[in-house]
Amino acid sequence: MTEKVITAAFLVIGDEILSGRTKDKNIRFLASYLTEIGIDLNEVRIVPDVQDKIVEAVNALRAEYTYVFTSGGIGPTHDDITADAIAKAFNVPIGLDPRAFKLLEDHYGAENFTQARQRMARLPEGSDLIENKVSIAPGFKIENVHVMAGVPAIMQAMVDAVAPTLDTGLKMLSKAIDAPLPESRIATDLGEIQKKFPETSIGSYPQSKDGVFSTQIVVRCRSNVVLEQTSAAVQAAVETAKTKYL
Amino acid sequence: MTEKVITAAFLVIGDEILSGRTKDKNIRFLASYLTEIGIDLNEVRIVPDVQDKIVEAVNALRAEYTYVFTSGGIGPTHDDITADAIAKAFNVPIGLDPRAFKLLEDHYGAENFTQARQRMARLPEGSDLIENKVSIAPGFKIENVHVMAGVPAIMQAMVDAVAPTLDTGLKMLSKAIDAPLPESRIATDLGEIQKKFPETSIGSYPQSKDGVFSTQIVVRCRSNVVLEQTSAAVQAAVETAKTKYL
Numbered sequence: 001m002t003e004k005v006i007t008a009a010f011l012v013i014g015d016e017i018l019s020g021r022t023k024d025k026n027i028r029f030l031a032s033y034l035t036e037i038g039i040d041l042n043e044v045r046i047v048p049d050v051q052d053k054i055v056e057a058v059n060a061l062r063a064e065y066t067y068v069f070t071s072g073g074i075g076p077t078h079d080d081i082t083a084d085a086i087a088k089a090f091n092v093p094i095g096l097d098p099r100a101f102k103l104l105e106d107h108y109g110a111e112n113f114t115q116a117r118q119r120m121a122r123l124p125e126g127s128d129l130i131e132n133k134v135s136i137a138p139g140f141k142i143e144n145v146h147v148m149a150g151v152p153a154i155m156q157a158m159v160d161a162v163a164p165t166l167d168t169g170l171k172m173l174s175k176a177i178d179a180p181l182p183e184s185r186i187a188t189d190l191g192e193i194q195k196k197f198p199e200t201s202i203g204s205y206p207q208s209k210d211g212v213f214s215t216q217i218v219v220r221c222r223s224n225v226v227l228e229q230t231s232a233a234v235q236a237a238v239e240t241a242k243t244k245y246l
Numbered sequence: 247m248t249e250k251v252i253t254a255a256f257l258v259i260g261d262e263i264l265s266g267r268t269k270d271k272n273i274r275f276l277a278s279y280l281t282e283i284g285i286d287l288n289e290v291r292i293v294p295d296v297q298d299k300i301v302e303a304v305n306a307l308r309a310e311y312t313y314v315f316t317s318g319g320i321g322p323t324h325d326d327i328t329a330d331a332i333a334k335a336f337n338v339p340i341g342l343d344p345r346a347f348k349l350l351e352d353h354y355g356a357e358n359f360t361q362a363r364q365r366m367a368r369l370p371e372g373s374d375l376i377e378n379k380v381s382i383a384p385g386f387k388i389e390n391v392h393v394m395a396g397v398p399a400i401m402q403a404m405v406d407a408v409a410p411t412l413d414t415g416l417k418m419l420s421k422a423i424d425a426p427l428p429e430s431r432i433a434t435d436l437g438e439i440q441k442k443f444p445e446t447s448i449g450s451y452p453q454s455k456d457g458v459f460s461t462q463i464v465v466r467c468r469s470n471v472v473l474e475q476t477s478a479a480v481q482a483a484v485e486t487a488k489t490k491y492l
Contacts, residue, residue, distance in 0.1 A: 015449055018287045019420065020278030021464060022451065027292070032266030041264045043299070044292035046273070049449070053289070076430040077450040078437035116433030134454065153454055174267065184322040187362030191324035203261050203295070204323040205268065208380065208399055218267060 006169040008034055009043040009061040013054055013072035013082055014150055017046050025152045026071050033159055038168035039067065049073060054085035062089075062145050067166065069159075072150030074139065076116040083140075086147055087124035097123040100138050107136040131161040141165075170222040175231045179238040182206065182213040185245050189237035190217065197230040199223065252415040254280055255289040255307040259300055259318035259328055260396055263292050271398045272317050279405055284414035285313065295319060300331035308335075308391050313412065315405075318396030320385060322362040329386070332393055333370035343369040346384050353382040377407040387411075416468040421477045425484040428452065428459040431491050435483035436463065443476040445469065 010030050016022040027044055034041045042065060047053040054073075061068045073082030087094035100121040105113045120137040123129075130139030130146060132154055139148040139158045148158040179186055183206045194202045200221040207214050217234050221227040256276050262268040273290055280287045288311060293299040300319075307314045319328030333340035346367040351359045366383040369375075376385035376392060378400055385394040385404045394404040425432055429452045440448045446467040453460050463480050467473040 012290075015447065015466070016451055016464065017273075018277055018290065019281050019418070019466070020274050020276075020287075021420065021422075023274045027263075028266050028269045030266075031264055035265050041266075042294060044258075044264065044290075046290035048288060049447075075450070075452055076433040078433070078440050079447075079449050114430065114434070116437075117430045119433070120430075135459070151452055151454055172265070174265065176267075184360065184363045184366075187322040187324070187365070188360070191362075194324050201261060201295075201325075203325050204321065205262055206321055206397055208397055213381070218262065220261070220265070 004169040006039045006067070006167055007042045007065040008039050008067040008069060009045070009065045010041060011054075011057050011061060011068060011070040012044065012046040012150075013049065013070055014046070015048045015079075018048055026150070026155050029152065029156060030069060030159065033163075035172060037163060037166070038171040039166065040169075040172060049079050049081055051081055051085045051088065054082065055089045058086060058089040058145060062143065066144065068145045069162075070145065070147050071155050074120065074137070074147060074149055076119045076137075080119070082147060083122055083124060086142060086145065089145075090124055090126070090142055092125040092142075094122055094124050096121050097127065097129075097140075099129055100140075103129075103136055103138060130158050133157045133161070172220055172222055173224055173227050174218055174220045175227055177217045177219070177231060177234050177238060179215045179217060179241065181215060181238070181241055181245055183215040186215065186217070186237055186241045189241070190234065193230060193233045193237065196233070197221075197226060199226055200230045202230070202234070250415040252285045252313070252413055253288045253311040254285050254313040254315060255291070255311045256287060257300075257303050257307060257314060257316040258290065258292040258396075259295065259316055260292070261294045261325075264294055272396070272401050275398070275402060276315060276405065279409075281418060283409060283412070284417040285412065286415075286418060295325050295327055297327055297331045297334065300328065301335045304332060304335040304391060308389065312390065314391045315408075316391065316393050317401050320366065320383070320393060320395055322365045322383075326365070328393060329368055329370060332388060332391065335391075336370055336372070336388055338371040338388075340368055340370050342367050343373065343375075343386075345375055346386075349375075349382055349384060376404050379403045379407070418466055418468055419470055419473050420464055420466045421473055423463045423465070423477060423480050423484060425461045425463060425487065427461060427484070427487055427491055429461040432461065432463070432483055432487045435487070436480065439476060439479045439483065442479070443467075443472060445472055446476045448476070448480070 127140035203218040373386040
């Protein structure tokens with residue numbers, strides 16, 4: 001079986017996330033979505049509305065991962081600088097895109113299609129449109145970079161529009177085992193199980209609730225058979241530790 | 247007035263955030279906390295539990311910002327590789343730290359201070375401890391990098407422990423103005439106000455609720471006088487737009 005791995009990075013653009021004023025809602029959405037369709041989200045970056053920072057991040061990420069997704073900064077205001085930054089990253093001109101122009105002109109009506117709104121039709125040369133069912137103003141795709149809105153409802157609609165065009169790999173499967181013990185009580189066993197099943201990734205996540213520590217162990221693997229074997233070994237180790245320490 | 251700007255980056259380490267299984271709770275906490283004490287959070291990265299990725303990110307960020315904070319990967323299990331990665335990033339040896347060893351031995355008792363737990367006393371050479379009031383196992387600081395736990399309650403306690411040691415700058419002040427209009431209706435005015443007050447940063451954040459678009463405009467500035475002048479100009483522009491379009 002060929003194990004084709006498709007990777008992605010997500011670049012969140014926006015001062016408001018970095019100042020703590022706005023809580024990001026897009027990272028977990030995209031992380032879960034990509035995992036579900038067989039794409040591994042391998043890196044996330046959050047950068048401010050500063051052209052150099054966007055250019056640097058886009059160029060680093062697009063060279064390293066199969067796909068890059070961005071959110072934020074594609075609206076009509078002066079602080080929406082993502083399209084210009086992407087054009088600079090790809091070293092291509094930016095200008096009014098006739099397809100985006102027509103979509104927006106039809107939507108607003110010629111008399112209400114102000115200069116500010118026309119700004120949303122400015123795209124880097126060589127872009128394809130990403131449909132926006134919520135508020136029309138499109139996102140765009142250039143090479144492996146998908147540029148989307150930051151408003152969660154619009155971002156999610158754009159991800160839905162993009163998903164069918166993406167190459168996907170074998171889905172990463174996972175299984176969670178809860179242990180009512182601090183992770184140090186099962187750490188040695190988990191290390192040995194990880195060595196025995198190197199094609200899995202075993203994560204151990206300590207949790208504390210009202211001062212009581214427990215652990216969630218998550219086994220991840222692309223093969224269901226190996227996932228089941230590994231999970232059974234973890235479950236057995238947890239049972240032994242419970243007998244010993246509870 | 248000297249405007250001392252102190253910057254920071256936050257590196258979140260953990261497969262569980264990237265797979266969407268766990269929702270990050272630390273980014274917004276740290277973003278708000280740093281803003282409050284006069285440190286600008288300028289970048290966030292989320293990377294998986296992969297040594298090379300951690301090393302690369304730590305080295306890029308510590309060269310660029312006043313401070314780096316990390317969360318995750320400092321527990322007792324095989325997937326806790328942050329301390330080793332930090333040692334590699336700084337090219338220093340890692341070994342049992344006598345101070346951390348004693349703290350943990352006193353806490354667990356010699357008979358329960360297992361090898362797995364001793365793993366949490368392994369620190370890069372040259373580190374200082376960061377106190378952990380919640381579960382004792384310390385974080386650590388090496389040069390400008392602060393390495394903290396991923397469990398939110400512990401991470402927050404560590405931030406509290408670290409904060410008094412940090413150099414802080416003039417606090418970034420902000421004021422939000424709500425406009426019951428889509429942002430394209432005030433975009434031109436906002437652009438002009440931004441040009442008139444270049445020392446501010448004016449952000450425009452579209453929101454949609456039940457299909458109705460509104461905008462939150464956030465003015466940020468380190469001078470209270472300029473903040474008030476700029477906010478007044480924005481408020482006036484919003485009132486004019488309301489008269490015109492509502």
